[in-house]
Amino acid sequence: MERYPRRHFLRQMGVGVGASAVASVPQLPGLTAPHVSKKLNVALCGLGRYAGYLAEGLAVSNYCQLAGLVSGTPAKLEQWQKRYTIAPKNCYSYQDFDNIATNKDIDVVYVVVPNGLHKDLTIRAAKAGKHVIVEKPMAVSVAECEAMIAACKAAGVQLAVGYRLHYEPYHQELKRLGQQKVFGQVRLIEVSLGYHLDGIPPTDWHLKKALSGGGPLMNLGVYCVQSSRYVLGEEPIAVTAQFGPVQHKDLYREVEESVTWQLEFPSGAIATSTSANNMSVDRFYAAADTGFFELSPAVSYGPFRGRTSAGELTFPDINQQAAQLDGIGQVLLANQPLPNHIAGVEGLKDLRVIEAIYQAARTGQRVRLTG
Amino acid sequence: MERYPRRHFLRQMGVGVGASAVASVPQLPGLTAPHVSKKLNVALCGLGRYAGYLAEGLAVSNYCQLAGLVSGTPAKLEQWQKRYTIAPKNCYSYQDFDNIATNKDIDVVYVVVPNGLHKDLTIRAAKAGKHVIVEKPMAVSVAECEAMIAACKAAGVQLAVGYRLHYEPYHQELKRLGQQKVFGQVRLIEVSLGYHLDGIPPTDWHLKKALSGGGPLMNLGVYCVQSSRYVLGEEPIAVTAQFGPVQHKDLYREVEESVTWQLEFPSGAIATSTSANNMSVDRFYAAADTGFFELSPAVSYGPFRGRTSAGELTFPDINQQAAQLDGIGQVLLANQPLPNHIAGVEGLKDLRVIEAIYQAARTGQRVRLTG
Structure with a gap:
């Protein structure tokens, strides 16, 4: 493995x-x-x-x-x-x-x-x-x-x-299925991403708060927050979160080793996620009113594998970085404004949620988010 | 659907x-x-x-x-x-x-x-x-x-x-994979069960606290608690939980419509679950040190569908009630004591966790469990 x-x-x-x-x-x-x-x-x-x-x-x-x-x-x-x-x-x-x-x-x-x-x-x-x-x-x-x-x-x-992932066909499909309510309103999203970093050297910048800003939530969890938001097409209104127990106390002195969180959305949908450096997990699942859709693997560099309650999802396995550079490059070459979903405002929205997750995990309190 | x-x-x-x-x-x-x-x-x-x-x-x-x-x-x-x-x-x-x-x-x-x-x-x-x-x-x-x-x-x-489910071959395999650490220590379990009860009559006993004891946690979530416990072979030491937003306020006056919770186990493993009466979800996933195993559908009356990181799981689709009655009947006919995993002590352990989940959801506080 x-x-x-x-x-x-x-x-x-x-x-x-x-x-x-x-x-x-x-x-x-x-x-x-x-x-x-x-x-x-x-x-x-x-x-x-x-x-x-x-x-x-x-x-x-x-x-x-x-x-x-x-x-x-x-x-x-x-x-x-x-x-x-x-x-x-x-x-x-x-x-x-x-x-x-x-x-x-x-x-x-x-x-x-x-x-x-x-x-x-x-x-x-x-x-x-x-x-x-x-x-x-x-x-x-x-x-x-x-x-x-x-x-x-x-x-x-x-x-x-x-x-x-905005330029990746499986995720474009997730977004369509969720936002267009192809299976009705999405009620529950479970999306988690983790890698088993047993071999990470203690000097790795990911372990230094000043360089990383945080642990796996920053580097992996951001994808879970992103996909929850873009599949629902909504912004979370409340956050609860829990730090996982630290297995490698010598390494995780400054940042979390794992964190689990729950987002509540205006529609009533809930997203639950774990991001971790001590386990391998890479999956997305959405339960909607009349069906489900899922990817596993879901968030890594692929190839992805997916299905819905109506059958298998099959899209080409693409070079994600090339697709992203093409998508952004095309807009910049045409001198057009970047769409919001790829612009700075989108990164800011994720950081707002990430800050709330850290606050909720640290305090044990439900954190409300507005606008 | x-x-x-x-x-x-x-x-x-x-x-x-x-x-x-x-x-x-x-x-x-x-x-x-x-x-x-x-x-x-x-x-x-x-x-x-x-x-x-x-x-x-x-x-x-x-x-x-x-x-x-x-x-x-x-x-x-x-x-x-x-x-x-x-x-x-x-x-x-x-x-x-x-x-x-x-x-x-x-x-x-x-x-x-x-x-x-x-x-x-x-x-x-x-x-x-x-x-x-x-x-x-x-x-x-x-x-x-x-x-x-x-x-x-x-x-x-x-x-x-x-x-x-103790007599159901897919779950017997889940238990073996988890307890015998076939893919190493299990780190994360995601298991959720929910049904879309839009047609539930307001007079249904499931909606009356005195008769039901609670909402979907009692009737569906108990399977999630059970399978988390028997796959890990451990008892949870801490619980956090969140009630989901109520969609059908006319129906859910006495019991919850949905609840999400997180269990922390002595090994450091985490189990996250949702049980709900306003969404269809029926799945089990475990991320372990060197692989994963999952069922979807996972907890209903089957047929189940499962795979591990090593390949598909294929067991016969059985009559779960007959298998359970045979298993229990065989022991009683032989005048032998029932094994603990099917005896009253097991039900008590689940209720202990369920009470903690309700307390955590009600208070917003992490609830510690001992013995």
Whole structure:
């Protein structure tokens, strides 16, 4: 069995994956052809594990391409530069990153550093006049999200959050089934995501509150919060939550090892979730008035497997990162505003719920949410 | 889609179902053959919907047979008496029920009346010198369970709780997978059971606290509590819970319409569940250290469908009531003590958890459980 996320996340990429990803992105009015002559030039800011997935996605994207690199580690910068044939003038350290402002070769900065650094680098990229895509969770607090949105607005650039699942066909179907009430009103959602991180080194940034903002709720639970919200098309009005018992006390000194929570929505629907670093779980289930729909696996990089009370769900297994980059790239290239579900306001809404979950778990009290 | 439990519970019974049920019950030492010459004579006390299922099970059981009837409704008594060819001397009203003490034709009373009446009828049956099987939930409080256990002990009769799933092969497998740690320690259980009772009449006893003891937690949630406990082989040490919002305020004046709860176990495992009368949900999922196992449907009368991380689970679809009656009947015929997992002490343990769930939901506080 798989014990460490690197292996969980490993995924075979087939020939033609990029093309099928593009096929799932609807053409926007104003765009003339699926294969545009100019691609958006994206700089990856942070060259960790997930940046590797994004580089794979960029390699097959029809609307974006890898054009720049930002890293605090010169050796990594050199390695990536050679591997992806990036011009040295498009490579930055965090010290000289602000010079990217004068670099016409870069259109977008994709911020993919530890969560606690999202805010500063997003604001610096915005001030440099670049559109920003920031990985989830958008930041470590509502206040940071607000500052990021304000900075992008002031700079006249767009801000997207790396919510890959909005471009994934199984999740697009979940959203349709829920929001269009295909099986009537959804009453109960059970969605959980966890990985068995027994091999996580004690120095990993995910364990440091200042860098991560929190434990698995921040990194995994955000998907559960997201999917609960977009399947229902509603915002939660109340939250209860419980921290799980800590198994690895030596590792989990600053952040939770697991947390379980319950969201209550205006329609009366309830969503219950667990996110954890000490168990493998990856599933989504919705009970609606006249049927159910579910995915398992559900939230990882796929391949997903799903069914409804009416039968199996079968969609192509796509390159999620390419699909997301295509979806966002297409909008930015067309100079159109990003839809709300992928914009900064969406990340902020998730952080509002996440803050309430932490408060509920810490105090043992039901936390009410308004607007 | 199905909207009312009668239809949910409807199940086609195939030829030879009784035989396959018996096949799943291991032979006890001391019993000579699967087809014993004498069968236990069972009186059904209460002739409601579920008594009908028990009568079907009794008709194909190899160890028990329907021999007596108890009802407060003379017309019902007459109808059943004719249908099942029961001697008039074996039929009782609640007024003359205690006369069953002198009736050598009755060995066991199966109490299948509204929950709030379980205690009194169990104690009367015990005082009449009859073994008792009482439907789940065993009673409406821990105190009642204790009184029932004491009465049966004093009368020298055995007390079983109608936990049909202990004799159901999918659940026997769940128990084995969990307790024997086939996929390592179980970390998370998600198990929920709900039915869409839109058509429930306002006069239904399930809605009256005095008769039901509570809402769906009592009638459906008890299975979730049970299976969490027997899959882990542990007793919960802490409980949190939340009542769901009430959709049908006219109906749910005395009991909850839905409730969600979380159990914490000594191993650190967590079980999360919802039981509800306003949604259809019927599923069990366990995430363990090196794999998962799940059933969906999981808790109803079947047929169940299951899989583990190692592949599909396939067991015969049995007559659950016949299997349960065979399992209990076999032990009683052999004059052996009932195993704990089917005895009164088991029902008491579930009530202890159920009381804690209600307390946690009512107060919003985490409730600790000891022993």
